[in-house]
Amino acid sequence: xxxGEEDPQALSIQEGENxxxxxxxxxxxxxxxxxxxxxxxxxxxxILIRSNEREKHSGRLxxxxxxxxxxxxxxxxxxxxxxxxSYFCATALVYNFNKFYFGSGTKLNVKP
Amino acid sequence: xxxxxxxxxxxxxxxxxxxxxxxxxDMDHENMFWxxxxxxxxxxxxxxxxxxxxxxxxxxxxxxxxSREKKERFSLILESASTSQTSMYLxxxxxxxxxxxxxYFGEGSWLTVV
Numbered sequence: 001x002x003x004g005e006e007d008p009q010a011l012s013i014q015e016g017e018n019x020x021x022x023x024x025x026x027x028x029x030x031x032x033x034x035x036x037x038x039x040x041x042x043x044x045x046x047i048l049i050r051s052n053e054r055e056k057h058s059g060r061l062x063x064x065x066x067x068x069x070x071x072x073x074x075x076x077x078x079x080x081x082x083x084x085x086s087y088f089c090a091t092a093l094v095y096n097f098n099k100f101y102f103g104s105g106t107k108l109n110v111k112p
Numbered sequence: 113x114x115x116x117x118x119x120x121x122x123x124x125x126x127x128x129x130x131x132x133x134x135x136x137x138d139m140d141h142e143n144m145f146w147x148x149x150x151x152x153x154x155x156x157x158x159x160x161x162x163x164x165x166x167x168x169x170x171x172x173x174x175x176x177x178x179s180r181e182k183k184e185r186f187s188l189i190l191e192s193a194s195t196s197q198t199s200m201y202l203x204x205x206x207x208x209x210x211x212x213x214x215x216y217f218g219e220g221s222w223l224t225v226v
Contacts, residue, residue, distance in 0.1 A: 033214070035217075041220065042116075042202060045214045048214065090215065098143050099157070099168065099170075100145070100157070102147070102156075105154050
């Protein structure tokens with residue numbers, strides 16, 4: 001399976017700290033996306049990075065992509081209690097870019 | 113505002129029953145997906161459809177079938193429900209584009225098979 005692996009599985013930090021989570025995948029990708037899921041709800045898109053990009057920013061989010069290592073990281077700066085959620089990476093394959101595979105997720109807990 | 117609607121939020125079905133999970137999107141998206149989410153296993157792709165009447169198997173298609181007779185509607189069918197299919201099911205849709213597509217998710221359907 002192409003399914004990505006997020007690391008760590010769980011992360012607990014204090015409000016104001018930065019949170020970093022990583023995603024590794026197995027085969028060549030067209031793009032990689034990060035999603036957020038609040039408990040028991042659907043997933044919401046955060047950011048997309050294409051295979052020819054190395055870094056992307058959106059507000060307090062910073063995503064990097066290293067295609068040689070087949071890995072990506074999501075950094076949330078100055079975290080807030082409202083950032084508490086599970087975060088998933090999704091990969092779209094280079095030869096089937098409309099089909100998406102998700103990892104197992106990182107559960108982030110931001111303590112007030 | 114974009115919307116993916118799953119018809120049932122919570123269902124309880126008996127072993128052996130035929131179960132239909134319905135999903136409708138209002139964004140004219142080519143692609144639709146059914147995922148299953150279990151604790152510790154993340155989201156696993158069951159089936160993917162890239163056009164009306166077209167489908168591809170995902171990682172775990174066994175015990176499931178799908179139907180896409182209209183572009184906006186994608187149904188997941190459990191032919192004979194088993195307790196191992198107790199899970200949260202997520203429907204999603206996206207445009208078909210090689211430049212990268214956002215996936216839009218429904219709120220999920222919690223299925224319990226007893």
